[in-house]
Amino acid sequence: MNMAIDQVLLESSSNDPIVRFYQWSRPSVSCGYFVxxxxxxLAYPERNYDFVRRLTGGGMVDHRNDFTYSIIVPRGHALSEAKGDVSYELIHRAVSRALHSVGVENDMQSEDTGSGQGVCFDTPVTKDLVLADSGAKLAGAGQRRNKFGLLHQGSVLADGLDGNLFSRHLLDEFGNSRGDYQLSEFQLELAKKLAAHRYSSAAWNLRR
Structure with missing residues (x-):
């Protein structure tokens, strides 16, 4: 359902970026579209988790100890029209400032340490965020562009993170001028259908 809502928001008409924060009702692992x-x-042999393939790229993310958010940017917006490495950096700089605001000291990774398609928090890639003291990966994301705009699905390690405070600071980074966005009944029904027929299906999740 989380993946379905993001897709519906991406394909809906909107004049402004939407920042969405969400949680997982059961232990879950998601993987990028190409994984x-x-x-x-191999990475999670215990199989005691729900599994879903994302619409975005990137690696495997264990959602049992992270804070997840999505940013949906409509076509025509500067972030949507920017090249992938540029939009990734700009969004992560905003995330970095929000994390600094809640006392999490972090830096931006300057070079790749892996392909980006392994276990997400094992191998930071360029423009990911890492802890300032240890260099361990703190935040990563996957992106997808299409004719509707840009979908950025991000994950931040949750150890000691005040999610509510962080989310308020991240919203401030994006202006937060339009208030809370509410899914319409039509959007919710579309999301339920996508959740059932795409993101819960073997044809989608086991396609690679």
Missing amino acids: AVAEVE
């Missing part, structure tokens, strides 16, 4: 299922099974 092979065999890699997921």
Whole structure:
């Protein structure tokens, strides 16, 4: 359902970026669009989790100890029209400032340490965020562009993170001038159908 809501928001008409924060009702692992299922099974052999393939790229994310957010940017907006590495950096700089505001000291990774398709928090890639003291990965994301705009799905390690305070600071980074966005009944029904027929299906999740 989380993946379905993001897709519906991406494909809906909007004049401004939407920042969405969400949680997982059960232990879950998501993988980027291009990750092979065999890699997921090798990394998480216990299989005591729900599994879903994201619309965005990137690696495997264990959502049992993270804080997840999405940013949906409509076509025509500067972030949507920017090249992938530029939009990734600009969004992560905003995330970095929000984390600094809640006392989490962090830096931006300057070079790749992996392909970006492994276990997400094992291998930071360029423009990911890392802890200032240890260099351990703190935040990463996957992106997808299409004719509707840009979808950025991000994950931040939750150890000691005040999620409510962080989310308020991140909203401030994006202006937060339009208030809370509410899904319409039509959007909610579309999301339920996508959740059932795409993101819960073997045809989608086991396609690689």
